[in-house]
Amino acid sequence: xxxxxxxxxxxxxxxxxxxxxxxxxxxxxxxxxxxxxxxxxxxxxxxxxxxxxxxxxxxxxxxxxxxxxxxxxxxxxxxxxxxxxxxxxxxxxxxxxxxxxxxxxxxxxxxxxxxxxxxxxxxxxxxxxxxxxxxxxxxxxxxxxxxxxxxxxxxxxxxxxxxxxxxxxxxxxxxxxxxxxxxxxxxxxxxxxxxxxxxxxxxxxxxxxxxxxxxxxxxxxxxxxxxxxxxxxxxxxxxxxxxxxxxxxxxxxxxxxxxxxxxxxxxxxxxxxxxxxxxxxxxxxxxxxxxxxxxxxxxxxxxxxxxxxxxxxxxxxxxxxxxxxxxxxxxxxxxxxxxxxxxxxxxxxxxxxxxxxxxxxxxxxxxx
Numbered sequence: 001x002x003x004x005x006x007x008x009x010x011x012x013x014x015x016x017x018x019x020x021x022x023x024x025x026x027x028x029x030x031x032x033x034x035x036x037x038x039x040x041x042x043x044x045x046x047x048x049x050x051x052x053x054x055x056x057x058x059x060x061x062x063x064x065x066x067x068x069x070x071x072x073x074x075x076x077x078x079x080x081x082x083x084x085x086x087x088x089x090x091x092x093x094x095x096x097x098x099x100x101x102x103x104x105x106x107x108x109x110x111x112x113x114x115x116x117x118x119x120x121x122x123x124x125x126x127x128x129x130x131x132x133x134x135x136x137x138x139x140x141x142x143x144x145x146x147x148x149x150x151x152x153x154x155x156x157x158x159x160x161x162x163x164x165x166x167x168x169x170x171x172x173x174x175x176x177x178x179x180x181x182x183x184x185x186x187x188x189x190x191x192x193x194x195x196x197x198x199x200x201x202x203x204x205x206x207x208x209x210x211x212x213x214x215x216x217x218x219x220x221x222x223x224x225x226x227x228x229x230x231x232x233x234x235x236x237x238x239x240x241x242x243x244x245x246x247x248x249x250x251x252x253x254x255x256x257x258x259x260x261x262x263x264x265x266x267x268x269x270x271x272x273x274x275x276x277x278x279x280x281x282x283x284x285x286x287x288x289x290x291x292x293x294x295x296x297x298x299x300x301x302x303x304x305x306x307x308x309x310x311x312x313x314x315x316x317x318x319x320x321x322x323x324x325x326x327x328x329x330x331x332x333x334x335x336x337x338x339x340x341x342x343x344x345x346x347x348x349x350x351x352x353x354x355x356x357x358x359x360x361x362x363x364x365x366x367x368x
Contacts, residue, residue: 021051042093046141049085053142054149056081062153082142089138192217192242198249206248213245225271229364232267232305236260236298239278243294246282251290262300267361269305270337276330277309277355284353285311303362310354337365 025047057078065074196210220238224230240258247253278296286292293312298305327346334342334357341363345356 040093042089045089045093046138049089050141050145053081053085054145057146057149058153062150063157066150067154067157078146082139082146085142086139192245195245195249204248210245210248213241213248216241217245221272227271229268230271231264232269232300232361233264235269235271235274236264238272239274239296242275242278243296246292249290250286250292253292255291255293255295257294258296258298260298260300262298264300267300267303267305268364269359269361270333270364273330273333274307274357276327277307277357280327281309281311281353284313287312303360305357305359305361307357307359308355310352312351313348313353338363339365 028043028047061074061077065071065077192214196207196214199207199210217238220234220241224234243256243258247256250256278294281294281296282292285294293310295308295310297308299308300306331344334344338359341360343356343358347354
């Protein structure tokens with residue numbers, strides 16, 4: 001975050017707090033609407049000490065004591081501050097009942113500031129009020145201030161903690177996703193180079209075409225896949241180019257089919273999401289004679305994508321250490337990017353290996 005942004009945010013917070021306090025103070029002045037120029041000194045002291053108590057509690061007591069579960073120490077400090085402010089007010093600013101009683105016995109009127117606090121009441125009524133309640137009554141103002149301050153700070157801390165957890169989780173997920181994407185690149189490259197090597201080994205005239213096709217694939221991987229999403233049309237073209245590259249090295253390509261149905265315009269998908277299925281299809285669906293059975297169907301309806309691929313398992317010898325890297329990779333990426341928005345079904349029998357992926361394209365987690 002830029003320094004100017006931080007300063008503007010702090011200035012806005014200070015201005016907001018000032019406006020709120022001015023509003024509350026002005027609202028409390030309604031009780032003096034009959035004599036607005038005869039406000040007693042205790043009114044100013046009450047709000048000044050209340051504001052001080054609010055920010056002492058907000059910035060120091062709640063984070064240092066209450067949120068650290070030092071409850072007894074917190075209540076001791078709060079009680080001490082309230083007691084200190086009450087002693088100052090009672091001894092120096094709140095009108096004294098003993099003074100009122102003394103004046104009443106001498107048939108003298110009470111002080112003007114005292115009358116303003118209890119307008120419309122007679123000295124006799126004022127003198128009969130219990131002094132203890134009169135003295136502890138103003139402390140409820142401080143208790144209210146403390147309660148509001150503690151609630152606001154606690155909720156603020158909770159919100160900030162949740163935001164920090166979300167940022168940390170997003171960073172972790174982003175790091176994991178980058179790692180998975182980078183895994184896809186060498187995995188693809190190994191398979192593509194293997195195809196070109198096969199052509200070169202046979203001294204085929206198709207090697208230049210294969211290199212051109214590979215360069216198109218590499219250009220896509222370099223300039224498109226750093227984005228969070230890519231156009232679905234470009235992703236399908238990438239798959240088409242990969243299939244064309246594989247066809248160059250095979251002897252029999254009659255059973256290599258890809259059909260795309262639906263409107264691909266204005267649709268977006270995670271880069272290189274489907275290529276692992278296609279790679280595995282050619283890896284395990286090609287027999288020793290150079291014939292492959294790989295059938296792909298892509299169907300798009302509104303924001304839903306269905307991807308089917310079927311291949312034979314002629315060349316399937318499981319390697320516990322290296323096989324399945326692509327499928328584990330794609331499952332992890334689906335869980336990260338399309339939580340509750342995808343369904344992956346994999347089935348196999350003695351002859352065929354089938355994959356069906358349903359994807360809700362508009363529910364990708366682009367915030368990652």
